Amino acid sequence: MISPALVARLRKHLGDEGVITEPARKRTYEMDGLTGYREEPGLVVLPRTTEEVSAVARSCFEVGVPLVPRGAGTGLSGGAMPRRDGVLVSLSRMRAIISVDPVRALAIVEPGVTNLAISQAAAPYGLYYAPDPSSQVVCSIGGNVAENSGGAHCLKYGFTTHHVPALEVVLADGEVVTLGSPCLTAPVLDAPGYDLRGVFVGSEGTLGIATKVACRLLRRPEAVRTLVADFASPTSAGDAVTAIIGNGIIPAAVEMLDSLAIEACEEATGAGYTRGAGAALVVELDGAADGLDELYTRVERLCLQCGARKIRRAATEAERAAIWKGRKAAFAAMGRLAPAYFVQDGVIPRTRLGEVLTRIADMAAEAQLRVANVFHAGDGNLHPLVLYDPAAGEEARAEALSRGIAELCVDYGGSITGEHGVGVDKACSMPKMFSEDDLEVMLRVGRAFDPHNRCNPDKLFPTPRLCGEHPGPYRPHPLEAAGLIERF
Numbered sequence: 001m002i003s004p005a006l007v008a009r010l011r012k013h014l015g016d017e018g019v020i021t022e023p024a025r026k027r028t029y030e031m032d033g034l035t036g037y038r039e040e041p042g043l044v045v046l047p048r049t050t051e052e053v054s055a056v057a058r059s060c061f062e063v064g065v066p067l068v069p070r071g072a073g074t075g076l077s078g079g080a081m082p083r084r085d086g087v088l089v090s091l092s093r094m095r096a097i098i099s100v101d102p103v104r105a106l107a108i109v110e111p112g113v114t115n116l117a118i119s120q121a122a123a124p125y126g127l128y129y130a131p132d133p134s135s136q137v138v139c140s141i142g143g144n145v146a147e148n149s150g151g152a153h154c155l156k157y158g159f160t161t162h163h164v165p166a167l168e169v170v171l172a173d174g175e176v177v178t179l180g181s182p183c184l185t186a187p188v189l190d191a192p193g194y195d196l197r198g199v200f201v202g203s204e205g206t207l208g209i210a211t212k213v214a215c216r217l218l219r220r221p222e223a224v225r226t227l228v229a230d231f232a233s234p235t236s237a238g239d240a241v242t243a244i245i246g247n248g249i250i251p252a253a254v255e256m257l258d259s260l261a262i263e264a265c266e267e268a269t270g271a272g273y274t275r276g277a278g279a280a281l282v283v284e285l286d287g288a289a290d291g292l293d294e295l296y297t298r299v300e301r302l303c304l305q306c307g308a309r310k311i312r313r314a315a316t317e318a319e320r321a322a323i324w325k326g327r328k329a330a331f332a333a334m335g336r337l338a339p340a341y342f343v344q345d346g347v348i349p350r351t352r353l354g355e356v357l358t359r360i361a362d363m364a365a366e367a368q369l370r371v372a373n374v375f376h377a378g379d380g381n382l383h384p385l386v387l388y389d390p391a392a393g394e395e396a397r398a399e400a401l402s403r404g405i406a407e408l409c410v411d412y413g414g415s416i417t418g419e420h421g422v423g424v425d426k427a428c429s430m431p432k433m434f435s436e437d438d439l440e441v442m443l444r445v446g447r448a449f450d451p452h453n454r455c456n457p458d459k460l461f462p463t464p465r466l467c468g469e470h471p472g473p474y475r476p477h478p479l480e481a482a483g484l485i486e487r488f
């Protein structure tokens with residue numbers, strides 16, 4: 001579907017090694033971390049510079065071919081799923097850490113740099129990059145920006161959007177723009193005017209391709225205390241989360257694992273969680289050494305008041321690392337329990353954790369499936385993992401249960417996604433959260449960046465192709481009816 005003329009033009013810009021046409025090699029890019037959605041890309045390109053990304057965008061724009069940006073492909077909502085009629089732009093060769101400035105506490109990096117590499121580059125200065133998705137060893141900062149990624153420590157420190165003051169972006173027609181503060185080129189952090197940078201963060205590749213990212217760096221905390229508290233049930237662990245935060249304590253992280261998740265993590269990593277506990281809370285406190293032990297004692301007391309049966313404090317850095325290794329390996333560890341699983345990513349008010357977890361357990365029992373829960377409890381950001389066996393024909397039931405859980409979160413006053421994004425996976429659930437007017441406003445904002453809908457089309461918003469016209473929540477959108485956006 002991609003014309004030989006376009007392939008030749010792109011080869012001229014990127015060289016032969018920057019353009020992949022062979023079906024077997026293209027299939028490496030056919031999906032991201034969301035299994036179940038796959039498509040062979042029309043073409044894959046691997047630019048090395050902003051100029052090359054711009055040349056790719058301009059070349060595709062002129063012949064009406066859509067672009068799909070891709071970082072490391074760890075996304076869990078199908079955001080980087082390619083199109084057969086489109087060009088997949090892999091940023092994996094743009095991995096330079098351009099600068100680390102300890103005085104401004106700022107790193108400027110290319111989009112393919114991994115999240116963890118930024119902290120590693122900043123470490124010699126006693127600095128680090130705070131947002132820490134569990135996938136941080138592999139996921140790219142470009143993907144983090146596109147998804148507004150979170151992580152265990154975002155409860156205290158905020159999400160990606162709070163840590164990227166400026167972006168260089170290639171728009172769909174190849175124009176290169178800077179969004180946010182002028183800090184990419186000048187020593188200024190504040191930017192007057194509309195926060196277009198804020199609009200771009202979390203836009204899931206639908207507004208353009210980030211080619212440079214400015215990352216704020218924080219000073220490493222002087223001291224850290226980490227504990228694991230065991231509870232009889234997720235409900236009492238949820239009560240402890242409410243009590244800790246309700247008492248004005250904002251831990252660096254509060255993570256919860258239920259009994260199934262504990263089982264899987266222990267099996268996979270031997271991190272020292274108590275097998276058989278109904279739930280475990282990982283609570284981390286950080287800050288100035290002075291006063292941290294008193295705060296720790298208050299947290300311990302609140303956990304005990306909410307029914308904690310055992311509290312273990314990480315006595316050494318190695319013990320702390322083991323606790324986090326177990327938590328961060330939780331998704332991968334599910335392979336110990338079932339051949340396949342769907343990861344859900346709903347958000348609920350954290351005061352309703354107990355209620356919602358009970359409801360999820362009921363829904364799982366009705367569907368005769370198991371659901372493990374491991375999540376950012378402090379943010380109310382649930383990650384129910386619906387376990388299933390494709391060979392036993394359980395996939396459709398598991399998918400329906402997973403979708404039902406996302407929509408349950410909305411019913412409880414929450415959201416269909418906390419950090420993994422909408423992508424193709426949740427596009428059809430957007431009308432559950434937003435009215436037609438809301439969606440229209442978002443589309444109009446999108447069209448201001450990308451008037452012809454060439455950047456990652458079919459993601460984020462419901463379309464007839466994804467959601468079907470009847471039945472279901474989708475109705476032709478007013479912008480579509482007015483001919484302002486394309487029908488697919």
Ligand SMILES: Cc1cc2nc3c(=O)[nH]c(=O)nc-3n(C[C@H](O)[C@H](O)[C@H](O)COP(=O)(O)OP(=O)(O)OC[C@H]3O[C@@H](n4cnc5c(N)ncnc54)[C@H](O)[C@@H]3O)c2cc1C
Nearest residue numbers: 071072073074075079134140142143144146150205210419
């Ligand atoms: C085991 C595991 C654990 C995870 N844990 C977390 C977690 O704790 N927190 C969390 O938030 N997420 C988590 N994720 C999800 C995922 O890692 C994040 O969404 C991550 O930010 C995706 O980065 P990526 O480089 O892999 O992006 P990709 O998957 O390649 O792409 C994701 C989206 O970003 C767009 N995109 C990529 N690069 C660019 C760019 N340069 N410019 C514009 N758009 C771009 C793509 O089009 C797509 O829409 C986890 C995933 C896995 C597999």
